[in-house]
Amino acid sequence: MLVSVNARTGRDLARVGLSTADYEVLSTLSEHPDYRWELKYLAAKMEWSRSRLSRQVSRMKARGLIEREADDSDGRGCILHLTEVGMSTLVDAAPYHLQSVRARFIDHLTPAELATLEQISRRIANLPN
Numbered sequence: 001m002l003v004s005v006n007a008r009t010g011r012d013l014a015r016v017g018l019s020t021a022d023y024e025v026l027s028t029l030s031e032h033p034d035y036r037w038e039l040k041y042l043a044a045k046m047e048w049s050r051s052r053l054s055r056q057v058s059r060m061k062a063r064g065l066i067e068r069e070a071d072d073s074d075g076r077g078c079i080l081h082l083t084e085v086g087m088s089t090l091v092d093a094a095p096y097h098l099q100s101v102r103a104r105f106i107d108h109l110t111p112a113e114l115a116t117l118e119q120i121s122r123r124i125a126n127l128p129n
């Protein structure tokens with residue numbers, strides 16, 4: 001189920017020029033103050049390897065969605081921040097993404113099923129790594 005929902009919403013996002021990974025990075029980064037975050041902490045939050053995030057960011061940087069700058073406190077690290085283009089792209093894509101998730105998943109569940117899903121999701125999300 002998770003694979004099919006992710007693949008279908010990914011195809012829907014592709015219609016607005018984003019991959020699932022693009023959307024995940026943009027939306028997660030947008031939750032942080034000033035839309036700036038150290039790569040290592042963003043990778044940890046997303047549960048991605050630093051190298052995976054770095055490769056994704058390189059592709060997104062080439063499209064003007066994210067900027068990368070040196071981290072003065074960590075010579076090997078970098079700070080990522082959302083550009084105006086990145087934020088605008090996220091704002092434009094968010095309603096479309098929400099519509100896709102609703103049509104492909106949420107709207108097919110009863111309120112009781114959604115409540116159960118929320119309980120299960122919280123329990124699983126809080127498991128130790």
